[in-house]
Amino acid sequence: MRLRPFGRTGWQVSEIGFGCWGLGGGWGSRDDEEGRRAIRRALELGVNFFDTAYVYGNGHSEKVLGETLRDWRGQVYVATKVPSKTMEWPPPPSTPAERAFPASWIVRCAETSLKRLGRERIDLLQFHVWLDAWLASQEWRTAIDLLKKQGKIRSFGISVNDHQPESVLKLVASGGLDSVQVIYNVFDQTPEKRLFPLCQEHGVAVIVRVPFDEGSLTGSLTPETRFQRGDWRAGYFRGERLAETCRRVEPLKKLLTPAVPTLAELALRFVLSHPAVSTVIPGMRKVSNVERNCAVSDGAALDARTLAELKKHSWPRNFYQGVWD
Numbered sequence: 001m002r003l004r005p006f007g008r009t010g011w012q013v014s015e016i017g018f019g020c021w022g023l024g025g026g027w028g029s030r031d032d033e034e035g036r037r038a039i040r041r042a043l044e045l046g047v048n049f050f051d052t053a054y055v056y057g058n059g060h061s062e063k064v065l066g067e068t069l070r071d072w073r074g075q076v077y078v079a080t081k082v083p084s085k086t087m088e089w090p091p092p093p094s095t096p097a098e099r100a101f102p103a104s105w106i107v108r109c110a111e112t113s114l115k116r117l118g119r120e121r122i123d124l125l126q127f128h129v130w131l132d133a134w135l136a137s138q139e140w141r142t143a144i145d146l147l148k149k150q151g152k153i154r155s156f157g158i159s160v161n162d163h164q165p166e167s168v169l170k171l172v173a174s175g176g177l178d179s180v181q182v183i184y185n186v187f188d189q190t191p192e193k194r195l196f197p198l199c200q201e202h203g204v205a206v207i208v209r210v211p212f213d214e215g216s217l218t219g220s221l222t223p224e225t226r227f228q229r230g231d232w233r234a235g236y237f238r239g240e241r242l243a244e245t246c247r248r249v250e251p252l253k254k255l256l257t258p259a260v261p262t263l264a265e266l267a268l269r270f271v272l273s274h275p276a277v278s279t280v281i282p283g284m285r286k287v288s289n290v291e292r293n294c295a296v297s298d299g300a301a302l303d304a305r306t307l308a309e310l311k312k313h314s315w316p317r318n319f320y321q322g323v324w325d
Contacts, residue, residue: 001046002297006077006278007178007205009155011123013077015272016297017049018042018290019209019281023064024057027285028228032064034286039068041287045294048074051181051207051281052117053081053128053159054109059116066117078117079124079207081159082109089320090129090161097134101127106143110152124179126157132170141176157181157207163188163318165195172198179205179278185213186252186270187315196276205278211271212264212282214319216245219253219263236319248315255309259300268296270310 003012021027023035039050050069052061062080069076084091084100091100110125125147127140134140147153157179161167171177172195180199184191188210199206212218214233223243227234237245252263260266271280284290302310 001048001294002299003048004278005205006049007199008203009178009205011077013049013279014047014297015277015279016047016268016294017051017207017279017281018047019283020050020052020061020065021056022061022283022285023052024055024059024061025230026057026232027283028231030057031285035064036068038284038287038290039065041290042284042294043069043072043074043076045290046297047290047294049077049079049279049281051079051209053083054113055081055083055087055128059112062113062116066119070118077123078119079126079157080113080117080122081126081128082106082113083128088129090164090167091131093131093133095131097131097137098139100129100131100134101140101143103139103143103146106140107147110147114152121151122153124155124157125153126159126179126181128159129161130158130168130171131161132167135170135174155179157205159209160195162320163190163316165191165193169194169198172202172204175202177202177204179207181207181209181281183210184208184271184274184277185211186217186267186310186313187213187248187317189311189314190316192274196274200276206276208271208277208280211280212267213245216249217252217263217267219249221249222246241319248313252310252313255306260302260306264292265296266302266306266310268293269300269302270307272296273302273307 001014004015006013085105144156155178158168159181182191
């Protein structure tokens, strides 16, 4: 497993991280034992960065992760997220910072996550949503400073609103941020324009989520795919969205080679090709997912021709719009 610097923190993190949403449910049937095996296998293969959240399965993801890491003696970085108290995804521009992230809420969520994880401190505490209009508020800053002073968190980051990388630019430029987590993949390349250069300028780590576009960029979906009960993607790919997505995935198969034989590998190598990226966190609920994804960490970059071809497949859109309505 290759390591990359995590912004200005001094950490060296695995370039393939472990996305823990699926451990909490929401993707069809949940298998806690398989999830624990996946975590243990990831550790064996050198994964040292795990990303979860307060709301994943109402804390179930944090509990499963914490229990599985309890006996691991190697270096591990654990990131979790505080949701907006309003539970708005994303919050409307009219929501004030004091309503979304009051200090008491931030502290309560962080302390609850610590108990669930069974850890002395959280390496990275992130806000699960953000608006740059909140930059001037002192309340959330007071809570973050307090948690750092108490030794309950080490660093602070933002999980950027889905497909809205411009929503965090002012905070990144302010110098008061250690990391951003953002959607970036072959279809959504918008972070490259302004967010990534700004993060590089200010020493802010970049965590990439959704590298497979919720599964479409693995090539495993077809227009006839029917999702299990409880799989939130039934809403994400509702209507004609699934057929249109599959239509756009099909031409990518022409870029596969003996060296890069699968769409999933192509998608991960695209993400890792950008120098601003610190780690990518595909969801890995199964051992097979872990082994497949970790195998990509071999230092073999995509060639310039392939990267140029992938640039042509940028497809800006927000399939999340309306999913939570």
